[in-house]
Amino acid sequence: MESGETLTYVLTVKHNAGFLLSKLCLLDEAAMVIYPLEAATFKFAVLAIRRVERVHCEHCGVLVGLLKLPRHMKKVHGVRTTT
Ligand SMILES: [Zn+2]
DSSP states (O other): OOOOTTEEEEEEESSOOGGGGGSOEEEETTTTEEEEGGGTTOOEEEEEEEEEEEEEOTTTOOEEEGGGHHHHHHHHHOOOOOO
């Protein structure tokens, strides 16, 4: 799995896989499963993988989700963006 610094993953996982959040997990994108490293037999079907791109704000350099950038611009810098 390729994961750059500017990429974060939004996963839709079947069942209640909330306990996975506190564990180190492996995501198998090809097989669409995710499983904790310490218990690889517990595999959870991943229903959807959505990559959310993040960008550095050109004004303050903070890392902001692409979708949240317009709001950040307006709220923090008072800049209106066309997107
Ligand atoms: Zn900013």
